[in-house]
Amino acid sequence: MKKKMKLHRLVDRTDLKLLVWMTFALVSGAFVTVDVTRAEYGDVVINNYSDDVGMRPVIFPHWFHRVRFRCKVCHADLGFQLKAGGNDINMVKIIEGQYCGACHNGEIAWSVEHCNLCHSATPGTPTQVHESTLQKLVAPSDARKASGK
Amino acid sequence: MKPSRSVMFRMLVGLILGVSSWCPWAADSRQWTSLEKDGIHDQENPALQVMQPPADALRLLPPDSAGNQVNWVKALRDGYIKPRTNLYETTEVRVLDSNILMKRTAELPYVLFPHRAHTEWLDCSNCHEKLFRSKTGSTPMNMFAILQGEYCGQCHGAVAFPLTECTRCHSVPRNSAGASQPVSK
Known part of the structure; x- marks a missing residue:
């Protein structure tokens, strides 16, 4: 039983890390400038x-x-x-x-x-x-x- | 049975990610260059101030990963935009709903050409008989020619989604169920 709890905690931590990274990716994506000197496609x-x-x-x-x-x-x-x-x-x-x-x-x-x-x-x-x-x-x-x- | 803490947590993560991908403002990281910085507009043009920047219009349309970052076919079908089909009353508006499966693709997945998506935007005469012959399989196109702006490359790579999006055309895996479908014309 003790072992099982530990495993759960480990999974939780992995999920948390994943969540933090994904949030970071989403938030940072909004601030990334793509390429400042490019015309719009098809102009x-x-x-x-x-x-x-x-x-x-x-x-x-x-x-x-x-x-x-x-x-x-x-x-x-x-x-x-x-x-x-x-x-x-x-x-x-x-x-x-x-x-x-x-x-x-x-x-x-x-x-x-x-x-x-x-x-x-x-x-x-x-x-x-x-x-x-x-x-x-x-x-x-x-x-x-x-x-x- | 009470769900464990881990399961609850995963459900919460799923919910957050699900909601964030559904909200266009939350997940939309698309950026468009302003007219002042696009490298082609003359900064000394007094009319520059009254022109619409691409972001103003395009951010409202369904996203795509390349080109204008807009899925134009979806934008049209789902009613985001209602572009006119004709200027003159006498113009016949033609839409053809049929697919062509192209199998001469070396080792790449087969190409599925949807007439419907194309004719919702274009007229038959835009492609036939000048760029493509109507008879299936009789037009000798290849990627070298397409990359140089011939055949599909007249539009794809210039205004329709770019030629770097290989799998959008090469979409039917060889030996898949779709690959053995009869070819309609």
Whole structure:
């Protein structure tokens, strides 16, 4: 009987240790900063013409748009190619209601006079999809250099 | 019989852990970079202050371990988000509910491709016939091409969950019950 009690105490202590560690892990997890210089997954920078005409390049946040629209709305109905930078978008087309202009017309979303909301990237940022697997696996050192780490 | 102290203690631990994993605010350690620190937004842009930071929207959505740290398929199915299916009334909204089991995976588990999860977001024309032929097994894809952004890699690794999540696609163990299921088209 005495032996059994001891065993119970031992188990209790192990459980307690486990609990302490798990609590520590949960609490510390909330304070860990992941990576301070990384764009959101799927953010696309479009710099087909912007730099040349002295505008900031465009940042297209996929996450923001897919909360509101399914992929098929832009990539099927509106004819956006899947490849970043693969669409010959310009402001004339947008004002005519093509591409971004199908929504950014003051009816579905805010209209084109709010230049800075789209043209918001640091000048010189090349056209690319940020945080892509390719960017991370193939050229992680370049990406780190570019982000100044 | 009265439960022993140890059993009671274990039950308490289970309860605490169970509750903490159920409460989204307690177990959620997801972090998103602010627009000021993400390395692509111009700090001198006056509009930076009015843009929504990713964390504001994404922390409300069901968690995932990679990409946006959001399980987008679950977010859609469980009604966390209600993204539009079409802009034009004449657009036919097509959803296909069928799975394809892909067995040419060398030594890795087989790939189960769910049409439903894909067509809830995408239209048939996004993949067929340009990226993938409709006939099962007739598209010569492989991981080298996918990792370079072709086939599945057009979206997975760019906007859908990244290519580092091997087992999300390679999900059916060889020699398992699921591996002998007939392939539907």
